Each structure stands twice: as structure tokens, then as C-alpha cells.
Amino acid sequence: LLGRPLETAVDVHEPPPPDAAREDFSTLVARARAARPELALLGARAEATDREADMERAARRPQVGVNAAVMHEDNRYRASQDVAQVAVGVQWELFDGGIQRQRADAAAARARAARERQADTATLIELEVRREWLAVEEAAQRLATTGAAEAQADENLRVARDRYRNGVGTHTEVLDAEALRALTDSNHLNAHYDLHGARYRLKKAVGEL
Template structure:
């Protein structure tokens, strides 16, 4: 009868409009949500799109430029010339005019190519930066995901400790009423119970904060509290040993920095060619309203050369700036390579230590459980003290805490290795 009642309850719950039962959330789904919805990833994608548009804009210099203008001019007097002492008007006082000109740069000693290649390299760098943001976000999601699982286990361990202390307090109170133990045993148990409750509140608060962090990273509603699927693997030590040389090749940050170095090199090339002239062609159509002349519309074609003689040292300072930017980009790349090698080495060390901690803490838990059982029996037999029981309970909780921490630290360390390898 009880089973039928529960079945009817759940069927009715599912039939109510707007009520849904969310499926447990896997780590893979969290990572996919992060790549779609994380604010930093979205901003990086916008930057990449802007850089791609900038690359298209740089290609405009390879096309001819068509300009048109027109207007109406009103003068106080008509323009005139003096010929043999006689004045002759050459222009109407008021007139309309129009102009159309097609201008194309024939050769500029590589400035256009340098701008185009620099813009394209910058766009490629921003594209790699998107991958960097995605991997950084994925690393944060993984750490938070396993942090939630660990916090959940710690909450459970804290609840068990509080129940055990409460049970001990009950036994101590009974024994005190019987005159077997002193009031000190009861007071000690009450203080330890208060401490266990405070620890439990702290663990629950940490769990709630981690939930908020995961919702932020995945772009979910802050109030969402979806269950997480427990996904814990203990890979072999050889399965996570990386190849440092390949790590730098796969890191999107390294690719982005190399592209920025390319862009700065092209900027330097452009600044070097700024002292050279530019060869251009111009096809124009000019109309000026003037009934004093025979031809009011004139077509012309021009091939010319132009160059800057002095620009207030703007060209010189532009080159100096390009040289400095190129040097800074080179140093940034070297710094990043050193940092990534350090990141990889520390992640490998942390994974090795976490794997060793798991084996040690498994044994410690079994020993702590046995120690608690013995001390409980000794206390009830009045050959042990309340302090021994409480210390044994604390030791068991600590052993479980360290065991859970080592398991999830290993998961995060393995993810850090993949992140350092650019494979996350």
C-alpha cells in the first residue's frame, strides 16, 4: 500500500505543469555550459570577432578608393582677367560643381602588406585567446565541480561526527545520572557537540558558496542547485606523464603570443617603410558650372608619386614604439614558456603525492574506525575516558576529510596536467 501511494505521488508530481525533475549534472555538461555561457569566454569571442573584422578592414587598402563630392558656390563677384586693359569674366558668380575621383595605390614598398599581415596575426592571436579562456574556464569548473563533491562528503562526515558526539553525550548523561561519571564528562561532550555543529555549519556554507561559483562559471541561475554526478577515476601514474616539449606546442597561450610577435614584426616592417614614397594612380571626373567656357566637364588620368618630408618625428617615434613592442612580446613569450613548464612540473608532483595520499588515508580510516570502536567500549566499561572517545571521533573525521581531499586533489591535479598540456 505504501509503494502504491508513493507511485501515485510521483506520477502526480510529474503531471503538474511547470514541475520538472532535473537530471543529475555531469562534469562534461558543466564544461559545455561554461564554453557557451561563461562571461569571460563570451567576451573573448567578441574580441576575436572584432579582430577578424579588423583583418578584413586592413584588406581595404588593396582596393581602389572612389570619392564623390558636389556643391553650390555663391561669390560676391565673378572671376575675371585683364587682357590689354580690358576685363573679361571667366567664371559665373554663382555656380554648381561636382567631382568624382578613383584613386588606387600602385606601390607603397610593402606598407599595405605589412598592415594586412599584422591585422591577420592579431586576429589569429585573438582566436587562440578564445581557446585560452575556454581552457581556463574549464579548469575553474573542474576545480569547483570536484570541490562541491568534496564539500558534500565533508558535510556528510561532519553530520556523522555530530551524531556520534550527540550519541556520546546521551551515554555520558545517562552514566552521570547513574553516578558513574562526573559532570565534567557531560560538559566536555556538550562543548564538543557545539564545536561539531559549528564545523557542520561551516562546511554547509562552503558547499553553498561553491554552488554559487559553479553557477557563475556555467552561466546558470544562482539559485540553481542541480545534483552532480560523481565522476572519480584513479588513473595510473604512467597515464598522466606528459611530454614537456609537446606541451608548449599545444598551449593556445603560446600560439597567441607567437602570433602577437608576428604582428609586432609586421608593424616594425611597416614603420621601416614609412620613409619611402608611394606611387598612385588617379582617374577623375570634374564638373564646374560655367557658361563662360567651352568645356564644363573635364576627365583626367594621373600617375603620381607622393612622400612625406617631415611629420614632426611621428615616423621616427612610431618605429621606436614598434621596436619596443616587439622586444616586449619576445620577453613575454619567454616568461610564459618558463611559467608553463613550472605549472606542468608542479601539477605532476601534486598528482603523484595525491595518489600516495589516497593509499595512506584508506588505511588511516580503517584504523580510526577501529580506534573509535575500542574507545567506546572502554568508556562504557568505565576503563576509558570521555576525552579518549571524543578524540577518537575527531580523528576519524579528520581521516575521512584527508581521504576525500586526496581523491579530489588527484582529479584536479590530473586536470591541471591536461591544462598545462593544452589538452583540456
């Protein structure tokens, strides 16, 4: 997926803050329908089976073949050493017991089944894109919420420290404020990484990874 040798050294960097741009769901679904290889494969199979059905139907019609050839023979006793030949053949099976019709119907049924599988796969892909799109939205909301909670925890810690310095608070209050600050910071970082992960999963669902 990365397109680089396995022995390449990995230099880990902190991911940048995610941008606030929101992609339209219908646009993502359209891109997924165009990029996902499953749909293209099923469509190609259906198209090939349609052509197979056409070929079977054509076998019930008159078959005409034309063959032309020019032969050269090194023979000095002949006036012309080049001989041209043209052959025309016609074959028409007036009755075959319905074999070709049944073969054509079977091929058409396989083509319909392939197109139905393609439609089902398109629906599943749309569902997958919607699930990952909602996951991105949820992670973005969590990031905003935890950011606000982090600011409140900073203010709570500042007040607890001021109270302790002025002798009106206890060290337990400061420790509780520190623990709350650490918890909100952890929640904010988790939301930050979850948003990045959700966006990569969305790219995979769209077919861009």
C-alpha cells in the same frame, strides 16, 4: 565558467573515484601553450608591431600612387559626356633627419619586447602547469596511502571489538580504534577531494577551464 543561468538549481553529487590515468607533463605543457590566451595575445601584439616596423621602413623608400577616375557629365553640347583621368604620383623623401629610421627601430624594439614577454609568460605558464601537475601526483599518492591506512584501521577496529567481546580487551581500546578509524576515513576523504580539486586546477593551468 559553467555556462548556465545563475538561478539554476544546484544538485550536488558525490564525485566519482578519480581514474588512475596519468597525463604526460610535456603533453600538458604543449596543450597549455596552444590554449592559454595570454600567449596568443602577446604573439599577436608582437606580429602587429613587426608590421608597424615594416611600414616605417617602407616610408623611407619611394612612394608611388596611382589614381584613376571616370566622370560623367550630362551635357548635350559635348561630344563625349564621360571623361577618364589617370594620375600617377611619386614621392621620395631623400633626407628626413633619420626620423623614419628611428621610428622603425622603435617599433622593432617594441616587437622584441613583446616577444620577450611572450617567452617569459610561456615559462611562467610551464611553471604553473608543473606545480599543479605535481599537486595532482601528490594528492594521488596521498589517496593511495590513506586507502591503505583505512584498511589497516578497519582491521584494528575488528581486532579491538573481538578482544572486547571475548573479555580480553577494554572499551577504551575499542573507542581508540573507533577514533583512529574515523581519523583515517577523514584523511582518505580529504585526499579524495584534494585530488579532484588538484585536477581542476591543472585543467585551469592548461587553459581548458
